[in-house]
Amino acid sequence: AQSVTQLGSHVSVSEGALVLLRCNYSSSVPPYLFWYVQYPNQGLQLLLKYTSAATLVKGINGFEAEFKKSETSFHLTKPSAHMSDAAEYFCAVSASGYSSASKIIFGSGTRLSIRP
Amino acid sequence: DTGVSQDPRHKITKRGQNVTFRCDPISEHNRLYWYRQTLGQGPEFLTYFQNEAQLEKSRLLSDRFSAERPKGSFSTLEIQRTEQGDSAMYLCASSLAVDYGYTFGSGTRLTVV
Numbered sequence: 001a002q003s004v005t006q007l008g009s010h011v012s013v014s015e016g017a018l019v020l021l022r023c024n025y026s027s028s029v030p031p032y033l034f035w036y037v038q039y040p041n042q043g044l045q046l047l048l049k050y051t052s053a054a055t056l057v058k059g060i061n062g063f064e065a066e067f068k069k070s071e072t073s074f075h076l077t078k079p080s081a082h083m084s085d086a087a088e089y090f091c092a093v094s095a096s097g098y099s100s101a102s103k104i105i106f107g108s109g110t111r112l113s114i115r116p
Numbered sequence: 117d118t119g120v121s122q123d124p125r126h127k128i129t130k131r132g133q134n135v136t137f138r139c140d141p142i143s144e145h146n147r148l149y150w151y152r153q154t155l156g157q158g159p160e161f162l163t164y165f166q167n168e169a170q171l172e173k174s175r176l177l178s179d180r181f182s183a184e185r186p187k188g189s190f191s192t193l194e195i196q197r198t199e200q201g202d203s204a205m206y207l208c209a210s211s212l213a214v215d216y217g218y219t220f221g222s223g224t225r226l227t228v229v
Contacts, residue, residue, distance in 0.1 A: 007215070009156075032215050041118070042219035045209060051215040076180050094214045102148065102214045103172065106158035 002027045002093040006107040013116045019063075019078040023091030026072065027068060032075040034092040034104060035065055044090065052096060058067045060083070086114045118155045120221035121126045122208050128227045129198055137224045139209030144198060149218060150183055151207040155227050159207055 007022035012107045025031055032051050036044040048059025055067040061084075074091060091107040122142040129135050141148050146167050151159035162181070164172045180198075185191040187217035196201055203227050209218035 017208065031177050034217055036220075040224075041222075044218075045220070045221045046217040049215070049217050074138075092158075096215070102147075103164055104214065106151075107149060107160045109156070 002031060002095060002105050004091045004093050004105060004107040006089075006091050006110050008110055008112065009108065010101060010111045012113040012115060013081050015083055016080050019076070019081045019085065019112065021076040021089050021091075021112065022066075022088070023074045023076065024072050025074060025093045027090070027093055027095065030096045033065075033067060033097050034094075034105075035059065035063070035074075035076050036090045036106075037061075038088040038109075041089075047089075048055045063104060077112065079114075081114050083114050083116070086112055088112075120208055120210050120219050120226050121204075122221035124224055125222065126193075126225050126227075128229060131200060132197055134194065134196045135198060135226065136192055137194070137206055137208075139208030139210075140189075141191070141208070141220060141228045142219055143189075143210055145210035146188065147211045148185055148214070149209045149211070150191070150193050151209065153205040153207055153223070154203075162206075174177075196227075198226075200228045202226060203228045205228055208221070 003026045005024045034049045035047040048057045050067045058064045090102045094104045123138045141194045150162040153159045165185040180196045183193045192203045205223045209220045211218045
């Protein structure tokens with residue numbers, strides 16, 4: 001079974017500051033890991049994904065995440081926050097490989113606020 | 117490719133009524149998923165289709181919920197005898213395979229009064 005824990009339901013940073021959103025996962029098999037972003041009243045948009053290739057993954061809008069197996073973590077970072085980054089961010093996990101457990105399990109989300 | 121479309125965007129219904137939502141996935145995607153999202157929570161898995169076959173259904177889903185995907189194209193999600201606890205955003209997503217990630221629709225917001 002897979003699960004994710006997002007540490008901090010709300011993170012607030014100043015514009016131009018580092019963004020760090022924390023995610024820890026649990027998986028009984030090698031995982032696929034994802035970060036999604038959700039703007040108000042919209043669906044979820046894929047930011048980036050880890051599928052067992054490079055452990056440092058770069059995504060859209062300047063975000064990146066590093067897969068650390070020893071720490072079971074997949075934290076999302078961005079060097080310099082922009083006002084447009086304000087949104088809800090979801091970490092998610094699924095089982096890798098062709099498996100009947102092919103659904104993605106989402107964390108509870110972290111709301112990112114940007115201070116001017 | 118117009119993405120994943122969901123209809124309607126908003127639905128207000130009285131408790132006890134039946135409602136049906138529609139999802140049109142990306143045409144070449146053979147996998148289709150339904151999720152439910154309540155305020156302040158992440159999406160919760162409801163059910164999954166591969167082509168027309170419903171391969172998994174959440175144990176949290178009561179018998180009042182049913183989903184279909186005839187001919188492996190669009191899908192419908194029906195809720196019978198709606199309850200106030202059914203109020204949520206219902207999200208549809210499609211995919212070629214799980215490692216591609218999902219493409220989500222904009223969702224249908226259900227309000228049961």
